[in-house]
Amino acid sequence: MKKLVLVLMFALVMTGCGKEKADDSENNSTVVENQNNQENQGSESKNDEKTDTNKVTEPKGYVFEYNGVKIGMDMEAAPIIAALGEADSYFEAPSCAFEGLDKTYSYGSFEIDTYEQDGKDYISTVFFCDDLIETPEGVCLFETKADMIKAYGEGFKEEFGMLVYEKEGMKLKFILEGDEITSIEYSSTVLDVQ
Amino acid sequence: MEEKKLSRSRKVLTFCVVTIIIIGSLYLLQKLLVPKYMTDIVEGAMIAEYYDEEHDHDVVFIGDCEVYENFTPALLWEEYGINSYIRGSAQQLIWQSYYLLEETLKYETPDVVIFNILSMKYNVPQNEAYNRMTLDGMKWSSSKVNSVKASMMEDEKFLDYVFPVLRYHTRITELNGDDFKYLFHKDKVTHNGYYMRVDVKAAENVPKGRPLADYSFGETAYKYLDKMTALCKEKGVQLILVKAPSLYPYWYDQWEVQMEEYAKENDLVYINFLELQEECGLDFTTDTYDGGLHLNLSGAEKATKWLGEFLSKEIGLASRRGEEKLETAWKKKLDAYYEEIDRQTKEWQEKQNGGEK
Numbered sequence: 001m002k003k004l005v006l007v008l009m010f011a012l013v014m015t016g017c018g019k020e021k022a023d024d025s026e027n028n029s030t031v032v033e034n035q036n037n038q039e040n041q042g043s044e045s046k047n048d049e050k051t052d053t054n055k056v057t058e059p060k061g062y063v064f065e066y067n068g069v070k071i072g073m074d075m076e077a078a079p080i081i082a083a084l085g086e087a088d089s090y091f092e093a094p095s096c097a098f099e100g101l102d103k104t105y106s107y108g109s110f111e112i113d114t115y116e117q118d119g120k121d122y123i124s125t126v127f128f129c130d131d132l133i134e135t136p137e138g139v140c141l142f143e144t145k146a147d148m149i150k151a152y153g154e155g156f157k158e159e160f161g162m163l164v165y166e167k168e169g170m171k172l173k174f175i176l177e178g179d180e181i182t183s184i185e186y187s188s189t190v191l192d193v194q
Numbered sequence: 195m196e197e198k199k200l201s202r203s204r205k206v207l208t209f210c211v212v213t214i215i216i217i218g219s220l221y222l223l224q225k226l227l228v229p230k231y232m233t234d235i236v237e238g239a240m241i242a243e244y245y246d247e248e249h250d251h252d253v254v255f256i257g258d259c260e261v262y263e264n265f266t267p268a269l270l271w272e273e274y275g276i277n278s279y280i281r282g283s284a285q286q287l288i289w290q291s292y293y294l295l296e297e298t299l300k301y302e303t304p305d306v307v308i309f310n311i312l313s314m315k316y317n318v319p320q321n322e323a324y325n326r327m328t329l330d331g332m333k334w335s336s337s338k339v340n341s342v343k344a345s346m347m348e349d350e351k352f353l354d355y356v357f358p359v360l361r362y363h364t365r366i367t368e369l370n371g372d373d374f375k376y377l378f379h380k381d382k383v384t385h386n387g388y389y390m391r392v393d394v395k396a397a398e399n400v401p402k403g404r405p406l407a408d409y410s411f412g413e414t415a416y417k418y419l420d421k422m423t424a425l426c427k428e429k430g431v432q433l434i435l436v437k438a439p440s441l442y443p444y445w446y447d448q449w450e451v452q453m454e455e456y457a458k459e460n461d462l463v464y465i466n467f468l469e470l471q472e473e474c475g476l477d478f479t480t481d482t483y484d485g486g487l488h489l490n491l492s493g494a495e496k497a498t499k500w501l502g503e504f505l506s507k508e509i510g511l512a513s514r515r516g517e518e519k520l521e522t523a524w525k526k527k528l529d530a531y532y533e534e535i536d537r538q539t540k541e542w543q544e545k546q547n548g549g550e551k
Contacts (some may be wrong), residue, residue, distance in 0.1 A: 054338040089399040093442060095284075104401050111401070127404055159409030175407045184327050 011078050061170035064126045064186050065136050066110065073170035073188040075103075077114040077121035081105060084112075109133040115191055126186040135184065205345060228330065230376040236383035237284040241294070241331030244281055248523060250513055253278035256385065256519065257310030258286040263481035263488035264467075265308075265498045267386035268531045271524050274502040275513025279311060280387025283331075285324040288313045292418040292425075293341035297332065299429050303440035304513060306432045308501075309422060309493035311442070311453055311464075315455050317412025321346050323528035329355060385531045390491055392538040393545070397478035397486030403444035411452055423460050432463075439476055439497055441486035465504070467497055474500045491535065 059072030069083045081087070087105035094101050100116035102124070110133045113125035134140035137151040148156075148163070152172070156163045165172045165187075175183035231238030240262065253276055255261045262282030270276040281294050291309060298304075319325065325345045332338040342355045354361040365373075382390070426433035435457055441532060445468060457464035467474065474496045476487055481493030491498060505511045514520055 091399040091401055091442075092485065093487055106399070128497075151234075175405055183407075185404075 032131060045127075056183060061167035062165065062172045062186060063136065064110070066107070066133065071123060071126055071186075072110065073123055074190055075123050077103075077112070077123050080123065080177065081112070096137045115174040115188075121190070124191060139181070141181055141184060143181050145176055145181070146179075148174055207349065213250065213525060215223045219546045220359065225377055225409065226357045226373055227362040229326075229362070230372045230380065231327070232372050232376050232381060232383070233366060235327075238327035239331065239380055239383045240387065240389070241281065241283050241328055241427040242380070242485070243382060244298075244388070245330075245333060247279060247386075248519075249518075250277065251279045251302060251304045251384075252300055252514070253306045253505065254295075254304045254307060255282060255308045255310075255455075256286075256298070257281040257282055257308075258313055259284055259389075259488060260310045260312050260388055262309070262310040262384065262389045262442050263391070264438040264440065264494050265392070265501060266388045266494045267489070268388065268524075268528060269495050270502050270505075271418040271515075273499065274506050274511070274530065275515035276412045276502065276505055276511050277349045277514055277520055277524075278386065279538070280384070282387055282389075283324075285320060285344065286313060286328050287316050287320065288418040288422075289340050289344040290325075291330075292421050293337040293344070294328075294332070295422055296425060297335055297337035299425065300335070300337070303429055306434055306505065306509060307426055308436055308455050310432045310438050311419075311435050312437065312440075312445070314411045314415045314419065314449070314453070317442075319345050322347050322350055325350070330358065337400075382530070385527065385534070388494070390487070390494075390531075390534055390538065391483040392491045392535060393483045393542045394480055394490060394492075395483055395485050396480070397441055399480055400441045400446070400486050401474075401487065403446050406446070409446055409448035409452075411449070411489050416456075419456065434509075435462055437464075437468055439471055439474070439493075440488060441468075456461075463509075465501075467500075489516065491538075 026193070042179045059070045059075060061073060063070050064070045065071065066084065069080060071080055084105075084107060088108050089106040091104045091106075092101040093104075102116070103114045103121060105112045106115075106129075108127070109130050111125075111127045111129060112123060114121040115124045118121075128141055131141040135151070139148055139151045145163075152165050156165050156174075158164070159173075161175070162183075163174045163176065169189055171187045171189060173183070173187055174181055203330070226446055229235075237259075251268070254370060255265060255278065257280065262280045265280065267278040267280060268276045281298060283290070291313060295307060295309075299308075329338065329342055331346060331356070332341065342352060346352065351360075374508070423433055425431075435453060437450075445466075450466065453464055453466075456462070471478075476489075476496050478493075481489055481496060483490040506513070
């Protein structure tokens with residue numbers, strides 16, 4: 001009898017401990033954690049500490065620059081948006097169920113998307129809208145694949161039909177139609193699915 | 195000898211009692227720890243509500259937020275005598291829709307199933323939190339097992355769905371009043387699956403679609419759409435595909451062509467409400483509560499009215515008004531529906547008048 005009780009208690013404790021490890025490695029995406037994010041907004045919590053480790057204050061990977069403002073992925077959005085000045089237009093999209101807004105700021109030649117975590121907005125995407133701007137490495141829309149390779153090398157991967165350069169946890173994505181670049185996008189990997 | 199027998203019986207009895215206590219405690223612990231979805235994120239409570247229904251619907255809607263926020267069964271009943279239910283959940287993926295349909299058809303055989311096709315854009319599992327909101331509410335059956343298997347992200351485990359306590363045990367330090375209040379019962383969060391919002395936020399600056407490298411819907415998405423089509427044909431249910439009138443996420447022309455072709459090839463009715471905005475009388479300055487993603491009550495009633503006309507006149511669904519059992523059930527439901535409209539309208543008006551601090 002005692003053995004049975006001990007075995008059951010041991011099993012419960014072990015499943016609990018095992019899962020704790022799994023939780024620690026997750027990226028704040030479960031129901032429980034999403035709920036915690038709402039409940040703990042503005043307060044110090046274990047969750048805050050965990051997600052804060054994802055955040056960068058310095059630009060990482062490939063970084064877009066406009067009028068001297070560096071726009072890196074997963075950087076806090078507020079100072080960047082303030083430095084860029086008033087956007088031409090603004091759109092916000094709440095998720096189907098969870099709190100928090102995904103925001104899009106349009107600046108004519110490019111758009112910036114942000115995502116919300118723990119009450120703060122972070123940069124998730126910079127998307128090129130026309131060929132009046134170029135990347136710091138000198139590539140703009142409607143140039144060729146050869147121009148892209150000259151600037152960034154051969155180290156791209158093909159993902160869902162895009163050519164992707166991955167660097168320090170961010171992605172620079174190109175879409176080509178024939179030989180012509182038709183889309184350039186800097187993208188955070190924080191919200192990536194598998 | 196007698197004493198030995200008695201001692202053995204006592205041991206067996208004690209064993210049984212201790213086992214029952216341990217299992218009962220674990221069950222209660224699990225009930226306590228799983229999210230209740232009664233405030234804030236109510237979308238997680240939607241799927242389970244279906245089981246409390248009388249399974250006698252003429253129309254069942256299946257799909258994501260574009261069905262449960264854009265069509266209202268109460269109006270279909272009141273104006274057209276059509277008894278309908280929405281089996282919707284947040285970011286419901288197409289394989290989840292298929293297995294929900296499969297499960298629903300074990301309970302009942304409606305005349306029509308309406309499926310919103312936005313989820314064709316997803317070909318792989320997306321997010322555990324959304325998975326949970328669709329899957330945890332389902333009763334255990336082969337449909338749920340298969341839906342869980344099809345939906346799990348790489349780092350998810352099937353056992354965590356069987357014993358949710360394994361997944362949610364860390365909530366033990368964050369339990370709140372709801373966890374105790376809704377331990378054994380839950381309030382209704384929808385009106386026959388419809389999630390009501392009466393507030394208004396006009397659609398402005400809705401972004402256009404950004405170029406995609408490949409506009410083709412994925413193989414997995416098509417596989418499950420094929421399965422839905424086949425299942426409905428097998429059961430004699432008319433499947434109607436719809437694209438709800440939501441302005442965002444963007445619906446690409448290339449996607450539209452694929453759906454039109456699919457409907458034609460499979461002899462299905464396909465209704466794109468984005469093209470019917472004028473006919474429905476939708477005005478996105480007043481008929482949405484979140485800038486064009488979802489309709490508010492005013493918008494949902496307009497879209498539903500168009501649908502009701504179509505189902506009555508084109509599909510030939512007869513009004514069931516006058517059926518005593520249904521009238522009684524709907525009387526109660528409509529009372530709750532109008533009560534909710536009053537409550538939300540008052541709240542919205544107060545907010546408008548600056549009542550919100």
